[in-house]
Amino acid sequence: xxxxxxTPRYLIKTxxxxxxxxxxxxxxxxxxxxxxxTPGQGLxxxxxxxxxxxxxxxxxxxxxxGRQFSNSRSEMNVSTLExxxxxxxxxxxxxxxxxxxxxxxxxxxxxxxx
Amino acid sequence: AxxxxxxxxxxxxxxxxxxxxxxxxxxxxxxxxxxxxxxxxSGELVFLIRRNSFDEQNEISGRYSWxxxxxxxxxxxxxxxxxxxxxxxxxxxxxxxGGSTLGRLYFGRGTQLTVWP
Numbered sequence: 001x002x003x004x005x006x007t008p009r010y011l012i013k014t015x016x017x018x019x020x021x022x023x024x025x026x027x028x029x030x031x032x033x034x035x036x037x038t039p040g041q042g043l044x045x046x047x048x049x050x051x052x053x054x055x056x057x058x059x060x061x062x063x064x065x066g067r068q069f070s071n072s073r074s075e076m077n078v079s080t081l082e083x084x085x086x087x088x089x090x091x092x093x094x095x096x097x098x099x100x101x102x103x104x105x106x107x108x109x110x111x112x113x114x
Numbered sequence: 115a116x117x118x119x120x121x122x123x124x125x126x127x128x129x130x131x132x133x134x135x136x137x138x139x140x141x142x143x144x145x146x147x148x149x150x151x152x153x154x155x156s157g158e159l160v161f162l163i164r165r166n167s168f169d170e171q172n173e174i175s176g177r178y179s180w181x182x183x184x185x186x187x188x189x190x191x192x193x194x195x196x197x198x199x200x201x202x203x204x205x206x207x208x209x210x211x212g213g214s215t216l217g218r219l220y221f222g223r224g225t226q227l228t229v230w231p
Contacts, residue, residue: 108158
């Protein structure tokens with residue numbers, strides 16, 4: 001059974017640009033959630049999608065957005081990049097978005113904004 | 115308010131020592147789930163254990179064991195006979211089942227464990 005796939009693994013972008021990250025969940029999982037990890041703030045929840053609907057959103061500015069497709073793959077987009085957006089972005093795949101089964105994480109995308 | 119607190123920022127032990135990682139959580143939900151994840155330098159969060167709020171039975175799985183106590187809102191994790199490969203950052207996490215928090219994990223700040231040979 002394939003795990004959670006995040007692409008790309010590494011990204012270097014310039015301040016002001018935009019970026020799109022992709023996450024393919026485990027087959028059959030309908031929930032995808034995204035987290036930002038930085039040394040200063042730790043792991044912070046961005047948003048969660050279930051069956052193409054955003055169910056929950058963390059405390060991030062509107063520059064951070066996401067979507068989920070009918071095949072459960074999810075993308076997150078960050079517009080007008082700032083230096084502070086440099087982080088490891090992790091996505092988690094879950095059957096229903098609850099802790100009953102648990103959450104499986106991808107390897108992450110490491111974004112560097114210069 | 116912090117929902118998950120890991121008071122230990124860093125722990126260093128020598129190989130074969132036992133080590134316990136502490137976790138204290140806060141929630142008003144009666145049904146919730148607690149997790150421990152391991153993050154090696156590669157970055158991926160590796161699932162270790164899960165416990166639901168109705169099951170306080172403590173278990174041992176190989177070198178891992180955990181102590182879940184609802185009375186003190188603690189969910190501690192122990193590695194016995196530690197090995198160098200156990201060196202990583204360990205995260206405790208909470209999943210609530212209330213509608214407004216559905217689909218999200220609350221993480222502690224993590225404990226960096228270093229096991230010296």
